[in-house]
Amino acid sequence: xxxxxxxxxxxxxDTEKMYLLPLYKTLNENGYDISYEKVKTVFGITxxxxxxxxxxxxxxxxxxxxxxxxxxYKQYAHVYPGIIETLSKLxxxxxxxxxxxxxxxxxxxxRDVTRFGLDKYFDAFVFSDQIKxxxxxxxxxxxxxxxxxxxxxxxxxIGDTIYDLQAAHAASVKFALAGWRTKKTAAFDxxxxxLETPADLLKLS
Numbered sequence: 615x616x617x618x619x620x621x622x623x624x625x626x627x628d629t630e631k632m633y634l635l636p637l638y639k640t641l642n643e644n645g646y647d648i649s650y651e652k653v654k655t656v657f658g659i660t661x662x663x664x665x666x667x668x669x670x671x672x673x674x675x676x677x678x679x680x681x682x683x684x685x686x687y688k689q690y691a692h693v694y695p696g697i698i699e700t701l702s703k704l705x706x707x708x709x710x711x712x713x714x715x716x717x718x719x720x721x722x723x724x725r726d727v728t729r730f731g732l733d734k735y736f737d738a739f740v741f742s743d744q745i746k747x748x749x750x751x752x753x754x755x756x757x758x759x760x761x762x763x764x765x766x767x768x769x770x771x772i773g774d775t776i777y778d779l780q781a782a783h784a785a786s787v788k789f790a791l792a793g794w795r796t797k798k799t800a801a802f803d804x805x806x807x808x809l810e811t812p813a814d815l816l817k818l819s
Contacts, residue, residue, distance in 0.1 A: 617711045791805045
């Protein structure tokens with residue numbers, strides 16, 4: 615049996631512009647002179663952690679303004695090509711167990727994932743409000759292992775950022791890099807699996 619735990623943003627769904635364009639706009643409208651390239655460096659972690667890393671002082675105020683605008687950018691989000699076909703095949707194999715472990719809150723998950731119908735392929739879900747520490751801490755992946763009743767040795771975490779890699783290894787599971795979003799560089803040298811396309815996941819099961 616293979617236990618596959620997935621990140622969402624940048625792995626299953628391309629949500630970069632949906633999240634980061636309103637964040638960039640909000641920061642610059644509120645006195646923070648931050649480039650879009652700098653904003654991109656915090657993609658994939660919890661919103662609060664992202665704002666703190668970017669040096670935001672009035673976190674709650676900026677968070678409210680940022681999240682109030684995301685709905686106006688929903689048209690930028692889309693499922694990566696090949697994801698639905700691959701998830702369908704993985705889910706159909708009874709030897710596999712699939713989970714999502716994401717920095718999203720549950721309400722964000724329903725807004726961004728359920729509308730694409732991806733939730734039906736998964737056996738368990740971990741949201742950021744269910745754990746104490748976000749990535750790169752292992753809490754999210756460990757909770758996924760717990761919900762799947764999985765053995766860490768038979769578990770792979772699939773993600774697209776260095777935070778995902780660090781969280782996977784901190785949880786003592788193997789990491790697969792979503793190459794359709796992130797190319798492998800020296801920063802990902804310890805990655806166990808490099809996936810050029812979503813279909814490469816079928817070779818892991």
